Amino acid sequence: MDLLLNELHxxxxxxxxxxxxxxxxxxxxxxxxQEFECWKSNILTVFNHFRLENTVYYKxxxxxxxxxxxxxIVEMVLNQLKGLITQVEKGFVLPNTSSCVATLVDLExxxxxxARVARQLRTRHDGRETLTIRDxxxxxxxxHSLLLLHFDDVRAEEWTPxxxxxxxxxxxxxxxxxTVIEVKKTRDSMTPKKLGExxxxxxxxxxxxxxxxxxxxxxxxxxxxxxxxxxxxxDLEEAHKGFVNVFIRPEM
Numbered sequence: 039m040d041l042l043l044n045e046l047h048x049x050x051x052x053x054x055x056x057x058x059x060x061x062x063x064x065x066x067x068x069x070x071x072q073e074f075e076c077w078k079s080n081i082l083t084v085f086n087h088f089r090l091e092n093t094v095y096y097k098x099x100x101x102x103x104x105x106x107x108x109x110x111i112v113e114m115v116l117n118q119l120k121g122l123i124t125q126v127e128k129g130f131v132l133p134n135t136s137s138c139v140a141t142l143v144d145l146e147x148x149x150x151x152x153a154r155v156a157r158q159l160r161t162r163h164d165g166r167e168t169l170t171i172r173d174x175x176x177x178x179x180x181x182h183s184l185l186l187l188h189f190d191d192v193r194a195e196e197w198t199p200x201x202x203x204x205x206x207x208x209x210x211x212x213x214x215x216x217t218v219i220e221v222k223k224t225r226d227s228m229t230p231k232k233l234g235e236x237x238x239x240x241x242x243x244x245x246x247x248x249x250x251x252x253x254x255x256x257x258x259x260x261x262x263x264x265x266x267x268x269x270x271x272x273d274l275e276e277a278h279k280g281f282v283n284v285f286i287r288p289e290m
Contacts, residue, residue, distance in 0.1 A: 042133045045084045046123050048143055050116060052077050057112045059279055067109050073280020074107045076252045079216050081119070084141060086214075088133035095122045142215060144188040146285070148181070149256050153288035156180060156260070174223040177258045178209055181221060185210065208244065216251035218244050224259040233257065234270055241274070241282055253278075257286040 056077050060067045078099065085096045095118045102111060125131040159180075162168045171177055178194075185192045193211040210219040220240050222233065237255055244250045255274070259267065267286035274284050 042084075042088050043123060043126060045088075045141060045143070046119055046126070048141075049077070049081055049084060050119050052080065053112060053116050053119065056280070057109060057116070060109060069107045069109065069112055070279045071104055071107065072251075072278075074112070075104050076280050078102065078104065078115075079251050080142060081115070083215055087141075090122075090131070090133060093122070093131060095119070142217065145185075145212070145215075145217070145219075145254065148184045148188070149254075149285040149287055152181065152184070152256075152258065153260065155184065156258075171223070171258070171260070174221060177223045177256075178221050181219070181256065182210065185212075185219075189214070208247070208250075211249060213249055216249050218247065218250040218253050220244070220253060220255045222255065222257040224257065224261065224263040226261075226263065228263060230264050230266065230270055233264065234273070237270075237274060237284070241278055245281070252280070253282050255282065255284045257284070259286055260288065262290055 056069055056073050059073055060069055081099055082096070085091060085093070085099075090096050098118055099115055102115070122131065126133070156171050159168045160170065169176065169180060171180065182192065182194060189212055191213050193213060194209070208218050209221045211217070212219070220237070222236070224233070240255070241253060244253050257264075257267075264270065264286060267290075271284040271286060274282050
């Protein structure tokens with residue numbers, strides 16, 4: 039039950055961010071469609087994992103059409119989540135906790151601790167062989183192993199729809215969360231500008247994938263080759279609100 043309550047509070051925090059990112063139209067104030075879609079997808083994923091599909095809260099939120107979302111609808115969803123929290127705390131709604139609940143919180147935790155895990159792997163008893171991260175493929179291999187700790191359905195290198203005359207491959211797809219993960223590792227010749235250009239191409243490519251409602255770009259920069267990674271993250275996330283999340287790790 040505590041795990042469910044924690045997830046619900048995280049969803050409310052996420053919804054507050056959605057609510058704060060609005061634009062003015064002639065007849066009202068609206069939220070960005072992709073940002074709301076990602077939030078709604080996260081809500082339904084949590085509900086499904088805890089077997090809450092038959093609750094009125096699930097049905098109300100699932101029926102929302104995402105063509106034009108104004109602040110009134112966002113506020114209604116927030117109230118639904120708050121109402122569910124009250125019902126769970128009182129014991130009127132009992133979640134099914136027989137299965138592990140994996141969410142984007144777990145994904146972000148993996149990104150944040152990836153560098154620590156990579157460092158620990160270099161320390162082996164009697165100097166035994168280990169995984170040394172030399173290139174992007176090594177990053178993918180270790181990340182894939184860590185993802186399997188939380189996610190049952192991790193699809194590596196799913197084909198994307200045709201883009202710019204050809205088919206491309208993605209690094210990982212978490213189908214249950216409708217989330218794609220793109221992996222990069224910096225190198226001596228990679229400048230912030232070059233990284234930004236590569237990620238822009240990836241972003242446009244993944245927008246065409248039917249299972250990609252949000253894209254996580256994980257950039258492993260162990261030598262701190264990027265002078266100002268915060269600017270890259272800010273520029274890309276603001277240009278693609280609600281669709282792109284950039285994690286450049288480790289942080290300086």
